[in-house]
Amino acid sequence: MNKKSEKKHGKFLQKLTHKYRMVLLNEDTFEEVGNIRLTRLNMIALVGVILILLVAITYSIIAYTNIREWIPGYPDAAMRQNIRQNAMKLDSLEYEQAIRDQYFNNLNRIISGEIPESHMNDTSGSVQGGEITLLRSTNDSLLRQKVEAEEQFRLSVLDTEPVSRNLYDMHFFTPVIGIVTRSFNPLDGHFGIDLVAGPNEVVKAILDGTVIMSAWTLETGHV
Secondary structure, X not given: OHHXXXXXXXXXXXXXXXXXXXXXXOOOOOOEEEEEEEEHHHHHHHHHXXXXXXXXXXXXXXXXXXXXXXXXXXXXXXXXXXXXXXXXXXHHHHHXXXXXXXXXXXXXXXXXXXXXXXXXXXXXXXXXXXXXXXXOOHHHHHHHHHHHHHHOOOOOOOOOOOOOOOHHHOOOOOOOOEEEEEOOEHHXXXXXXXXXXXXXXXXXXXXXXXXOOXXXXXXXXXX
Protein backbone atom coordinates (compact mmCIF):
# COMPACT_ATOMS: atom_id res chain seq x y z
CA MET A 1 0.00 0.00 0.00
CA ASN A 2 2.82 2.38 0.83
CA LYS A 3 4.54 1.75 -2.48
CA LYS A 4 1.30 2.33 -4.39
CA SER A 5 0.62 5.59 -2.57
CA GLU A 6 4.19 6.73 -3.17
CA LYS A 7 3.85 5.93 -6.87
CA LYS A 8 0.58 7.85 -7.09
CA HIS A 9 2.13 10.77 -5.25
CA GLY A 10 5.13 10.72 -7.56
CA LYS A 11 2.95 10.60 -10.66
CA PHE A 12 0.89 13.52 -9.35
CA LEU A 13 4.03 15.61 -8.81
CA GLN A 14 5.28 14.67 -12.26
CA LYS A 15 2.00 15.84 -13.77
CA LEU A 16 2.24 19.15 -11.91
CA THR A 17 5.85 19.75 -12.90
CA HIS A 18 5.60 18.36 -16.43
CA LYS A 19 6.50 21.10 -18.88
CA TYR A 20 4.23 22.14 -21.71
CA ARG A 21 4.94 24.47 -24.55
CA MET A 22 2.40 26.96 -25.85
CA VAL A 23 3.24 28.01 -29.40
CA LEU A 24 1.75 31.03 -31.16
CA LEU A 25 1.50 30.61 -34.96
CA ASN A 26 0.57 32.97 -37.74
CA GLU A 27 -2.73 31.70 -39.14
CA ASP A 28 -1.85 32.53 -42.74
CA THR A 29 1.80 31.46 -42.93
CA PHE A 30 1.92 29.08 -39.95
CA GLU A 31 5.07 30.91 -38.92
CA GLU A 32 5.93 30.60 -35.25
CA VAL A 33 5.46 33.99 -33.63
CA GLY A 34 6.32 33.03 -30.07
CA ASN A 35 6.16 30.31 -27.48
CA ILE A 36 5.69 30.00 -23.73
CA ARG A 37 6.81 27.13 -21.54
CA LEU A 38 4.41 26.34 -18.74
CA THR A 39 3.68 23.71 -16.15
CA ARG A 40 0.48 22.91 -14.39
CA LEU A 41 1.99 24.11 -11.12
CA ASN A 42 2.87 27.46 -12.68
CA MET A 43 -0.65 27.82 -14.06
CA ILE A 44 -2.18 27.08 -10.64
CA ALA A 45 0.13 29.64 -8.99
CA LEU A 46 -0.62 32.26 -11.65
CA VAL A 47 -4.37 31.78 -11.32
CA GLY A 48 -4.07 31.99 -7.52
CA VAL A 49 -2.12 35.26 -7.68
CA ILE A 50 -4.66 36.74 -10.11
CA LEU A 51 -7.54 35.75 -7.83
CA ILE A 52 -5.82 37.28 -4.78
CA LEU A 53 -5.24 40.54 -6.67
CA LEU A 54 -8.86 40.64 -7.83
CA VAL A 55 -10.10 40.08 -4.28
CA ALA A 56 -7.79 42.80 -2.90
CA ILE A 57 -8.80 45.33 -5.58
CA THR A 58 -12.50 44.57 -5.09
CA TYR A 59 -12.20 44.93 -1.31
CA SER A 60 -10.35 48.25 -1.65
CA ILE A 61 -12.96 49.65 -4.04
CA ILE A 62 -15.83 48.61 -1.80
CA ALA A 63 -14.20 49.67 1.49
CA TYR A 64 -12.86 53.09 0.47
CA THR A 65 -15.49 54.34 -2.00
CA ASN A 66 -19.23 55.02 -1.93
CA ILE A 67 -19.90 51.79 -3.78
CA ARG A 68 -20.25 50.07 -0.40
CA GLU A 69 -23.58 51.87 0.05
CA TRP A 70 -24.95 49.86 -2.87
CA ILE A 71 -24.51 46.64 -0.91
CA PRO A 72 -27.92 45.41 0.29
CA GLY A 73 -28.28 46.00 4.02
CA TYR A 74 -25.38 48.47 4.29
CA PRO A 75 -26.59 51.73 5.93
CA ASP A 76 -26.16 54.97 4.02
CA ALA A 77 -25.15 58.34 5.53
CA ALA A 78 -28.71 59.28 6.53
CA MET A 79 -29.30 55.93 8.18
CA ARG A 80 -26.03 56.14 10.12
CA GLN A 81 -27.02 59.62 11.33
CA ASN A 82 -30.38 58.26 12.48
CA ILE A 83 -28.62 55.40 14.28
CA ARG A 84 -26.39 57.86 16.17
CA GLN A 85 -29.35 60.05 17.11
CA ASN A 86 -31.37 57.07 18.27
CA ALA A 87 -28.43 55.84 20.35
CA MET A 88 -28.18 59.25 22.05
CA LYS A 89 -31.93 59.35 22.70
CA LEU A 90 -31.84 55.81 24.08
CA ASP A 91 -29.00 56.74 26.42
CA SER A 92 -30.98 59.77 27.65
CA LEU A 93 -34.08 57.63 28.18
CA GLU A 94 -32.08 55.09 30.16
CA TYR A 95 -30.70 57.87 32.35
CA GLU A 96 -34.16 59.35 32.94
CA GLN A 97 -35.53 55.88 33.69
CA ALA A 98 -32.79 55.33 36.26
CA ILE A 99 -33.60 58.67 37.94
CA ARG A 100 -37.32 57.80 37.97
CA ASP A 101 -36.67 54.37 39.50
CA GLN A 102 -34.46 55.85 42.19
CA TYR A 103 -37.09 58.51 42.94
CA PHE A 104 -39.79 55.91 43.57
CA ASN A 105 -37.38 53.75 45.56
CA ASN A 106 -36.61 56.71 47.80
CA LEU A 107 -40.33 57.39 48.25
CA ASN A 108 -40.82 53.80 49.36
CA ARG A 109 -37.88 54.10 51.75
CA ILE A 110 -39.25 57.34 53.25
CA ILE A 111 -42.71 55.79 53.69
CA SER A 112 -41.11 52.75 55.31
CA GLY A 113 -39.08 54.97 57.65
CA GLU A 114 -35.75 54.15 56.05
CA ILE A 115 -33.02 56.53 54.93
CA PRO A 116 -33.26 57.34 51.20
CA GLU A 117 -30.35 56.73 48.91
CA SER A 118 -28.27 59.60 47.53
CA HIS A 119 -29.76 61.15 44.44
CA MET A 120 -28.10 60.85 41.10
CA ASN A 121 -26.72 63.96 39.49
CA ASP A 122 -29.72 65.34 37.66
CA THR A 123 -28.66 67.85 35.03
CA SER A 124 -32.23 68.75 34.09
CA GLY A 125 -32.35 71.43 36.78
CA SER A 126 -28.95 72.89 36.03
CA VAL A 127 -28.71 76.56 35.17
CA GLN A 128 -28.31 77.20 31.47
CA GLY A 129 -25.89 79.75 30.09
CA GLY A 130 -28.66 82.01 28.82
CA GLU A 131 -30.19 82.28 32.31
CA ILE A 132 -27.06 83.76 33.93
CA THR A 133 -27.06 87.54 34.25
CA LEU A 134 -23.83 89.25 35.29
CA LEU A 135 -24.22 92.71 36.80
CA ARG A 136 -21.43 95.21 37.42
CA SER A 137 -21.07 96.62 40.87
CA THR A 138 -20.71 100.36 41.44
CA ASN A 139 -17.14 100.03 42.73
CA ASP A 140 -16.15 97.94 39.73
CA SER A 141 -17.56 100.52 37.30
CA LEU A 142 -15.74 103.38 39.05
CA LEU A 143 -12.47 101.45 39.02
CA ARG A 144 -12.86 100.69 35.33
CA GLN A 145 -13.47 104.35 34.51
CA LYS A 146 -10.43 105.42 36.51
CA VAL A 147 -8.12 102.89 34.85
CA GLU A 148 -9.44 103.65 31.36
CA ALA A 149 -8.93 107.39 31.92
CA GLU A 150 -5.33 106.81 33.04
CA GLU A 151 -4.48 104.42 30.21
CA GLN A 152 -6.37 106.21 27.42
CA PHE A 153 -3.43 108.20 26.03
CA ARG A 154 -0.54 106.13 27.34
CA LEU A 155 1.73 104.97 24.54
CA SER A 156 3.52 102.31 26.53
CA VAL A 157 2.11 99.84 29.00
CA LEU A 158 5.36 99.55 30.93
CA ASP A 159 6.55 102.71 32.69
CA THR A 160 9.64 101.15 34.23
CA GLU A 161 11.96 102.42 31.50
CA PRO A 162 12.86 106.14 31.42
CA VAL A 163 11.14 108.23 28.78
CA SER A 164 13.45 108.84 25.84
CA ARG A 165 13.86 112.47 24.82
CA ASN A 166 15.26 111.54 21.42
CA LEU A 167 13.02 112.78 18.62
CA TYR A 168 13.59 109.57 16.67
CA ASP A 169 12.08 107.54 19.53
CA MET A 170 8.99 109.72 19.93
CA HIS A 171 5.63 108.97 18.38
CA PHE A 172 3.92 112.16 17.22
CA PHE A 173 0.20 112.40 16.58
CA THR A 174 -2.43 115.09 16.20
CA PRO A 175 -3.24 116.53 19.65
CA VAL A 176 -6.79 117.38 18.65
CA ILE A 177 -8.91 117.13 15.52
CA GLY A 178 -9.64 120.61 14.20
CA ILE A 179 -8.74 123.39 11.77
CA VAL A 180 -5.40 125.22 11.93
CA THR A 181 -6.11 128.95 12.18
CA ARG A 182 -2.55 130.13 12.80
CA SER A 183 0.74 128.32 12.26
CA PHE A 184 3.96 128.42 14.24
CA ASN A 185 5.87 131.67 13.49
CA PRO A 186 8.74 132.68 15.83
CA LEU A 187 9.32 135.92 13.87
CA ASP A 188 5.92 137.20 14.99
CA GLY A 189 6.43 135.87 18.49
CA HIS A 190 3.89 133.08 17.94
CA PHE A 191 5.49 129.95 19.37
CA GLY A 192 2.57 127.61 18.93
CA ILE A 193 -0.17 126.45 16.57
CA ASP A 194 -3.75 127.64 16.91
CA LEU A 195 -6.47 125.05 16.29
CA VAL A 196 -10.23 125.40 16.25
CA ALA A 197 -11.93 122.23 17.50
CA GLY A 198 -15.41 121.17 18.42
CA PRO A 199 -16.85 121.51 21.92
CA ASN A 200 -15.61 119.10 24.61
CA GLU A 201 -12.81 117.75 22.40
CA VAL A 202 -10.01 115.95 24.26
CA VAL A 203 -6.54 117.46 23.81
CA LYS A 204 -3.76 114.86 23.92
CA ALA A 205 -0.03 115.21 24.62
CA ILE A 206 2.85 112.93 23.64
CA LEU A 207 4.84 113.51 26.87
CA ASP A 208 4.16 114.30 30.49
CA GLY A 209 4.44 117.97 31.42
CA THR A 210 3.21 120.82 33.59
CA VAL A 211 0.53 123.32 32.59
CA ILE A 212 2.03 126.79 33.10
CA MET A 213 -0.93 128.79 31.80
CA SER A 214 -4.61 128.18 31.21
CA ALA A 215 -6.78 131.12 30.16
CA TRP A 216 -9.44 132.31 27.77
CA THR A 217 -9.42 135.53 25.77
CA LEU A 218 -11.66 137.08 23.16
CA GLU A 219 -8.81 137.07 20.68
CA THR A 220 -7.49 133.52 21.04
CA GLY A 221 -10.13 131.66 23.04
CA HIS A 222 -8.81 128.91 25.32
CA VAL A 223 -5.02 129.03 25.74
